[in-house]
Amino acid sequence: MYDFSGQVVLVTGAASGIGRASAERFFAEGASVVLADRNLEGVQSVARELGQDERLHCLGFDAIDRASCIDMVNDALGHFGRLDVLCNIAGIAGGWRLEDMPPADWQRMIDINLNSLFHITQAAIPALVESRGNVINMSSASGKQGQPYGTCYCASKAGVIGFSKAVAAEFASRGVRSNAICPGGVKTPIYDNYTFPENAEMALIDRMRSLPGFGEAEVSDITAMILFLASSEARFVTGVAFDVDGGQLAL
Ligand SMILES: NC(=O)c1ccc[n+]([C@@H]2O[C@H](COP(=O)([O-])OP(=O)(O)OC[C@H]3O[C@@H](n4cnc5c(N)ncnc54)[C@H](O)[C@@H]3O)[C@@H](O)[C@H]2O)c1
Numbered sequence: 025m026y027d028f029s030g031q032v033v034l035v036t037g038a039a040s041g042i043g044r045a046s047a048e049r050f051f052a053e054g055a056s057v058v059l060a061d062r063n064l065e066g067v068q069s070v071a072r073e074l075g076q077d078e079r080l081h082c083l084g085f086d087a088i089d090r091a092s093c094i095d096m097v098n099d100a101l102g103h104f105g106r107l108d109v110l111c112n113i114a115g116i117a118g119g120w121r122l123e124d125m126p127p128a129d130w131q132r133m134i135d136i137n138l139n140s141l142f143h144i145t146q147a148a149i150p151a152l153v154e155s156r157g158n159v160i161n162m163s164s165a166s167g168k169q170g171q172p173y174g175t176c177y178c179a180s181k182a183g184v185i186g187f188s189k190a191v192a193a194e195f196a197s198r199g200v201r202s203n204a205i206c207p208g209g210v211k212t213p214i215y216d217n218y219t220f221p222e223n224a225e226m227a228l229i230d231r232m233r234s235l236p237g238f239g240e241a242e243v244s245d246i247t248a249m250i251l252f253l254a255s256s257e258a259r260f261v262t263g264v265a266f267d268v269d270g271g272q273l274a275l
Contacts, residue, residue, distance in 0.1 A: 040061075058083060059071060090131060094146075134176065173220055201258070226234050249268050
């Protein structure tokens with residue numbers, strides 16, 4: 025469907041879920057792919073399943089740590105010598121009552137879901153300017169919608185949208201596009217393992233769960249948008265946060 029041959033795509037969160045499916049799809053469409061994740065064994069296992077091709081390069085890194093993010097990007101650039109598409113997909117989720125959320129958990133989620141995008145994109149941007157490449161950041165419907173017990177997750181994902189738009193504005197004249205994607209609930213470990221706090225108000229949660237499309241997306245619904253945005257078909261699309269949520273945000 026697309027032809028990414030000759031292009032290098034860096035995918036974070038590539039050991040599982042949306043990141044993994046994206047890495048597999050880019051590989052199938054001809055790209056060389058850097059699979060980066062905290063779970064190094066996980067990305068190595070994905071690469072084995074894809075046939076251990078020379079177009080695959082696995083890297084372990086921890087998005088919570090600036091030096092680790094920068095080393096990861098530099099290793100990717102050193103290995104393939106260029107970068108065309110950066111997909112910031114790694115992330116964590118979880119629900120807390122605002123009154124009870126420990127500051128350390130707040131900081132951890134903001135560091136992984138938002139601050140890592142600054143570290144990784146800052147390290148990658150010279151290569152993206154050179155290739156006139158593009159960035160795709162994984163936000164969420166939670167970045168546009170107030171969700172009960174999601175103060176931190178919603179704040180982190182709203183930050184991802186702002187970051188994506190600002191990068192688009194700053195680099196449009198240098199040929200780099202930047203977009204965000206806002207999935208609703210997608211069937212992956214992050215969604216299946218999501219916990220609400222004890223004594224959560226069920227009426228609030230039921231209201232959210234009753235929204236159209238909630239939790240019904242497959243990873244392929246999200247990768248379809250990722251591949252389109254990364255491709256030259258989207259050459260004039262930048263600074264946009266796309267809802268891929270089956271109508272969750274339409275109501
Ligand atoms: N699944 C959903 O319902 C949903 C909805 C909206 C947005 N998202 C977002 O999509 C992205 C991918 O989530 P997913 O659904 O594929 O979940 P997932 O749990 O299947 O995958 C997340 C990946 O990120 C990696 N990761 C977590 N912390 C890391 C760290 N500190 N450093 C490096 N890697 C780390 C994990 O190892 C894992 O491989 C996340 O940013 C998530 O917030 C998911």
